[in-house]
Amino acid sequence: MSDFATLPAGRPLRVVQVGAGGMGRNWLRTIAASSETELVGVVDLDLETARAALAELAAGPSESGTGTHDVVLGRSVAEVAARAGADAVVNVTVPAAHRAVNEEALFAGLPVLCEKPAAPTVAEALRQAAAARSAGQLLMISQSRRYFAALDALAREVGRLGEIGTVDCGFFKAPHFGGFREEMDHVLLVDMAVHHFDAARRIIGSDPVSVYCEEHNPGWSWYRGAAxxxxxxxxxxxxxxxxxxxxxxxGAETSWNGQWRVSAEHGTALWDGDHAPTVALGEGGEPVEAAVEPRKQEIAGALAEFVDCLRTGRVPQSEAAQNVRSLAMVEAAVASAESGQRVRIDGVLAASLREALAAEDRPAVRAELERLTAGAAVA
Structure with a gap:
């Protein structure tokens, strides 16, 4: 059984979205296009940004456009949600704002679907997971790159290959973002690798123990930090x-999902990140294309799972406490790159729990942090 409140079926989920910037506009279109959700409110510190986003949505194609004259606008999550009669919140703010927004919504009695990463640090992510459990509400992190039909097929086929030996993932891109990314420390690990680390958890079907990582920045790099x-x-x-x-x-760039090879007891699975994976069984086996079953993908897939879990009580694959280990993989990789040492994931989690407990002054949330300390999700 789930530890969060569920919602009855029979009508679309009434959603307030927080954040109306570039990614926020993608989410607005996705919410409007779903028959399972109804956009009833938009929250942004800049109300003109929110109005412009709604105007763009209303002028969009019929499958994503929606009537927006009744959508409530404001700067406060709880206030807008109350005025709009909302059932849930989608948080598309910057990571530094995630905890404040999520906790305001959760303690107002609203479940939250939050863009990745949950927080800039594992400690903050743990505090949010504990707050959700204290409030009795679902907090799900949108790891949108889990939601690909071809990744479903890869995970299914790998599950039939027996014991896994090695999973290789290569990711090679050359984006010129400009702005803050080109000034970030650890830009690849912090900004992108969490997608691939999280996908690896799904493919392998178990949790990471340790990591050794090295970073470097080629002489031609346009990034200040290690690319x-x-x-x-x-x-x-x-x-x-x-x-x-x-x-x-x-040159010869990979998919945004990376390029994968899984070597296992009974064969090998290959995925280029975009198309159907192939599987070769036994010695000398020829690759055979795996069947791919259609599904809602990327953020539409995350939204569909969020709604289904709120209807059924099923725990989503990226429930906040479960998602912590994907973020911990990033922190551990950064710590290894900085120290030159192998880093244990449990050590990162233990230090983060101590930090979270030291910062948290709400007794009910502290009690949930103590339970997370002993729980399988982060132990």
């Missing part, structure tokens, strides 16, 4: 994830 990283993760059961990535690799 390249190589990491080896050990997982429960002995499988290894070998990750190699670059933000400044022009």
């Amino acid at each position: 390249n990283a190589s990491a080896v993760f050990e997982f429960d059961g002995g499988a290894r994830l070998v990750y190699t990535g670059s933000w400044c690799a022009p």
Whole structure:
């Protein structure tokens, strides 16, 4: 059974969205296009940004356009949600604002679907997971790159290959973002690799134990921080994830999902990140294309799972406490790159729990943090 309140079916989920910037506009279109949701409110510190986003939505194609004259606008999540009669919140603010927005919504009695990452640090993510459990509400993190039909097929086929030896993931892109990303420390690890680390957790089907990581920045890089990283993760059961990535690799670029090879007891699975995976069984086996079952993908897939879990009580694959380990993989990789040492994931989680407990002054949330300390989700 779930530990969060569920909502009855029979009508669309009434949603307030927080954040109306670039990614926020993608979410507005997705919410409007879904028959399972109804946009009833938009929250943004800049109300003109919110109005412009709604005007763009109303002028969009019929499948994503919606009547917006009744959508409530404001700067306060709880206030807008109360005025609009909302059932749930979608949080598309910057990561530094996630905790404040999520906790305001949760303690107003509203479940939240929050864009990744949950927070800038594991400690803040843990505080949010504990707050959600204290409030009795669902907090789900939108790891949108989990929601690909081809990734479903890959995970299914890998599950039939027996014991996993090595999972290789290569990611090579050369985007010129401009702005803050080109000034970030650890830009590849912090800004992108969480998607691939999270996908590896799904493919392998167990949790990471430790990591050794090195970073470097090629001489031609247009990033101030390290744009390249190589990491080896050990997982429960002995499988290894070998990750190699670059933000400044022009020519023959990979998919945004990366390029994958899974070597296992009974064969090998390959995925280019975009098309159907292939599987080769046994010695000398020829690759065979796996069946791919259609589904809602990316943020539409995350939204569909959020709604389904609120209807059924099923715990989503990226429930906040479960998602913490994906963020911990990033922190551990950064710590390894900085120290030159192998870093244990449990050590990162333990230190983050201590930090979270030291910062948290609400007794009910502290009690949930103590339970998370002993729980399988982060133990």
